[in-house]
Amino acid sequence: MWRKILLGAGILILLLGFMGSAWARKSLLERARDRFEPIPKTPPALMRNPLTPDKIQLGKMLLL
Numbered sequence: 001m002w003r004k005i006l007l008g009a010g011i012l013i014l015l016l017g018f019m020g021s022a023w024a025r026k027s028l029l030e031r032a033r034d035r036f037e038p039i040p041k042t043p044p045a046l047m048r049n050p051l052t053p054d055k056i057q058l059g060k061m062l063l064l
Contacts, residue, residue: 026034045051 043051
C-alpha cells in the first residue's frame, strides 16, 4: 500500500516539476489570460428560461 502511495507521490512531483518550469516562464498576466476570459456585457440567453420584463423587475427589486 505504501509503495503505491509513494509511487503516486513521485509521479505527481515529477509532473509538477515539468509544469512548474513552463509556468515560471510565463508572467502572471499571461497565466491569468490562459485561465480566464472577460465577463460578457450581456448575460447569456437561457434556452428554457427566457428573460421577461417581470424577471427584470424582480431583479431590480432584489438589488434594493
